[in-house]
Amino acid sequence: MKYQSQKVAKLYFIAAIGLFVGQILFGLIIGAQYIWGDFLFPEIPFNVARMVHTNLLIVWLLFGFMGAAYYLVPEEAETDLVMPWLATLMFWIFLAAGAATILGYLLVPYSSLAELTQNDLLPTMGREFLEQPTITKLGIVVVALAFLANIGLTILKGRKTVINLVLLMGLAGLAVFFLFSFFNPVNIVWDKYYWWWVVHLWVEGVWELILGSILAFILIKTTGVDREVIEKWLYVIIAMTLITGIVGTGHHYYWIGTPEFWQWWGSIFSAMEPIPFFMMTVFAFNMVNKRRRNHPNKAAVLWALGTAVMAFLGAGVWGFLHTLAPVNYYTHGTQITAAHGHMAFYGAYVMINLAIISYAMPLLRGREAANSNKSQVLEMWGFWLMTISIIFITLFLTAAGILQVYLQRFSDSPMPFMVVQEKIELFYVLRELTGLVFLAGLIVYIASSFVGSNEPEATAEGEVVAS
Amino acid sequence: MNGHEHDNPGKGLAIAGESLFLLNLLFPVLPLLALGVLYFRHRNTANLLVECHLKQPWITALFSTALFLLINLVAALSGGYNSLENLVSIHSLVALEVYTLLVILPLTVPGLLGLTKAMAGQCYRYPLLGRFL
Ligand code: HEM
Ligand code: HEM
Ligand SMILES: [Fe+2]
Numbered sequence: 001m002k003y004q005s006q007k008v009a010k011l012y013f014i015a016a017i018g019l020f021v022g023q024i025l026f027g028l029i030i031g032a033q034y035i036w037g038d039f040l041f042p043e044i045p046f047n048v049a050r051m052v053h054t055n056l057l058i059v060w061l062l063f064g065f066m067g068a069a070y071y072l073v074p075e076e077a078e079t080d081l082v083m084p085w086l087a088t089l090m091f092w093i094f095l096a097a098g099a100a101t102i103l104g105y106l107l108v109p110y111s112s113l114a115e116l117t118q119n120d121l122l123p124t125m126g127r128e129f130l131e132q133p134t135i136t137k138l139g140i141v142v143v144a145l146a147f148l149a150n151i152g153l154t155i156l157k158g159r160k161t162v163i164n165l166v167l168l169m170g171l172a173g174l175a176v177f178f179l180f181s182f183f184n185p186v187n188i189v190w191d192k193y194y195w196w197w198v199v200h201l202w203v204e205g206v207w208e209l210i211l212g213s214i215l216a217f218i219l220i221k222t223t224g225v226d227r228e229v230i231e232k233w234l235y236v237i238i239a240m241t242l243i244t245g246i247v248g249t250g251h252h253y254y255w256i257g258t259p260e261f262w263q264w265w266g267s268i269f270s271a272m273e274p275i276p277f278f279m280m281t282v283f284a285f286n287m288v289n290k291r292r293r294n295h296p297n298k299a300a301v302l303w304a305l306g307t308a309v310m311a312f313l314g315a316g317v318w319g320f321l322h323t324l325a326p327v328n329y330y331t332h333g334t335q336i337t338a339a340h341g342h343m344a345f346y347g348a349y350v351m352i353n354l355a356i357i358s359y360a361m362p363l364l365r366g367r368e369a370a371n372s373n374k375s376q377v378l379e380m381w382g383f384w385l386m387t388i389s390i391i392f393i394t395l396f397l398t399a400a401g402i403l404q405v406y407l408q409r410f411s412d413s414p415m416p417f418m419v420v421q422e423k424i425e426l427f428y429v430l431r432e433l434t435g436l437v438f439l440a441g442l443i444v445y446i447a448s449s450f451v452g453s454n455e456p457e458a459t460a461e462g463e464v465v466a467s
Numbered sequence: 468m469n470g471h472e473h474d475n476p477g478k479g480l481a482i483a484g485e486s487l488f489l490l491n492l493l494f495p496v497l498p499l500l501a502l503g504v505l506y507f508r509h510r511n512t513a514n515l516l517v518e519c520h521l522k523q524p525w526i527t528a529l530f531s532t533a534l535f536l537l538i539n540l541v542a543a544l545s546g547g548y549n550s551l552e553n554l555v556s557i558h559s560l561v562a563l564e565v566y567t568l569l570v571i572l573p574l575t576v577p578g579l580l581g582l583t584k585a586m587a588g589q590c591y592r593y594p595l596l597g598r599f600l
Binding site: 278281282285286289290309312313317320321324326327330398410 | 555557560563564567568571572575576579580582583584586587589
């Protein structure tokens with residue numbers, strides 16, 4: 001850590017991990033409700049627990065992105081944050097607003113929450129991932145503006161690197177597209193149309209820029225490869241992201257009442273969306289193969305490489321699997337979608353957050369470069385347990401999805417939804433068991449930051465000589 | 468780990484070999500032909516890098532293309548392609564999905580690692596499959 005103000009990142013990272021635990025616990029609750037329909041009913045109904053699961057995911061990823069920005073922007077800009085106090089203040093505001101919203105979900109029925117928060121004045125509630133009361137959404141906008149001002153001014157004051165500019169572009173885009181969550185047309189076609197401007201243009205647009213720049217930062221730090229080389233890759237990756245991802249939004253416009261030409265545009269452009277993810281993988285392995293030194297933080301390098309591979313598999317391969325209109329005609333809204341959603345979110349955005357946390361946290365806690373060997377070994381156990389679990393969760397959901405499509409939508413005598421759900425219960429049981437392994441992995445991961453703190457730092461064996 | 472990347476004349480060929488292999492997964496047949504040309508022209512080159520990044524992709528690509536043809540043959544025999552109108556039929560869709568899950572998925576990751584190793588001027592053996600080649 002080179003600048004005092006980077007320290008604020010630590011708060012954000014700790015909160016992120018805390019909320020991650022909550023997300024997984026609620027994932028396990030809804031997973032159990034898939035098996036025992038009345039599990040925890042009426043205390044925690046499925047729709048509420050599902051909302052908590054997905055909202056906690058989004059919120060902790062945002063905490064992670066902000067922490068990442070507060071950590072890497074000063075280092076790249078070679079100057080302290082302009083307003084470190086504002087970063088701390090916004091942290092508490094965001095945490096309080098987030099906690100209040102989750103409590104609101106859990107304590108009062110959703111419709112009462114809508115009344116309580118005056119949803120009538122500016123109705124924005126009720127759409128998947130964007131269920132937050134309008135007042136919370138306004139809070140998010142305030143936090144986002146303060147955050148953007150803080151890092152924007154810092155970048156303006158200091159050195160302007162490609163990494164910082166791409167990150168800023170991504171974060172600004174994140175805020176801008178979020179504004180569409182306030183736009184809630186009565187016409188359900190328009191409603192869905194713009195809803196995807198938040199959801200799709202986030203994960204297959206601006207978040208990918210954030211992902212690319214954080215990955216590039218970690219690779220520069222851990223491999224010592226020239227900045228110029230890394231920047232060239234980053235340029236091409238973000239160009240490909242935007243070229244394919246923006247028109248690729250059309251893969252959500254097949255069956256919602258939009259014109260038919262979207263079946264062509266959506267299929268063609270979204271079929272190319274795996275390209276930037278593919279390039280990120282080549283990029284990451286290439287840089288590590290060409291590294292000029294071995295970094296003592298092996299866990300961080302593992303997370304970075306893991307992100308590249310798993311994002312490609314989850315978003316690229318599993319996305320491609322159901323993105324062509326004739327395929328999506330059968331798979332739309334089935335467990336295939338859930339399979340893809342889990343692996344893509346984990347592989348891309350969970351893992352990049354854990355990668356930057358893994359790189360930065362030891363430095364924020366006063367280490368020179370890395371945690372002790374003991375702690376890193378445990379962290380890598382966490383990596384493998386969680387990653388292998390998500391692979392299996394994805395495979396089980398894919399199997400469930402294939403069966404579901406066949407029984408419910410394709411066979412000569414299609415069966416009703418709920419009958420099919422019973423037939424594929426076995427996969428839900430397997431998913432739940434694997435989810436427990438995921439939780440174990442997460443516990444191991446967290447435990448790794450508490451062990452070996454008194455032991456010496458790991459060192460980089462086998463120094464590599466530059467060519 | 469690295470070191471000789473600039474002076475190895477085989478690096479370009481190695482990268483081409485792995486790239487064609489990956490391309491052939493997505494668009495089978497034509498890249499395979501190009502890969503075959505490269506392989507037969509250079510198979511006697513005494514360059515370890517070329518040897519490991521041409522022979523292995525070539526044989527694996529033969530294998531993946533064969534699976535591609537086989538899957539489509541099954542689709543065709545079961546009535547998938549009997550007229551131009553029903554080219555997009557359940558048969559061709561299932562063929563596409565089976566090919567993506569069973570062929571593309573397990574082979575892209577080795578191909579990807581092979582490509583990055585080729586770019587770094589290092590040899591690479593595909594996991595599992597590579598042992599037999
Ligand atoms: C990291 C990037 C990505 C993430 C986090 C992600 C996540 C998701 C999620 C959560 C959904 C479900 C949305 C809903 O609730 O309906 C979804 C749907 C979808 N995704 Fe992705 N995705 C990513 C990238 C991709 C890519 C690259 C493709 C295409 C190649 C793709 C294709 C699709 C399609 C076609 C659907 C609609 C499925 C349906 O019709 O039910 N995704 N994605
Ligand atoms: C312990 C492991 C987990 C379990 C048991 C679990 C379970 C579930 C369940 C049952 C749903 C509801 C699906 C539906 O409405 O039909 C869901 C949705 C979702 N989960 Fe998880 N989850 C787990 C971990 C995760 C992780 C690690 C992530 C993120 C990386 C995640 C992201 C999501 C998303 C994005 C959705 C919405 C997907 C969609 O509608 O297609 N979950 N989860
Ligand atoms: Fe999308």
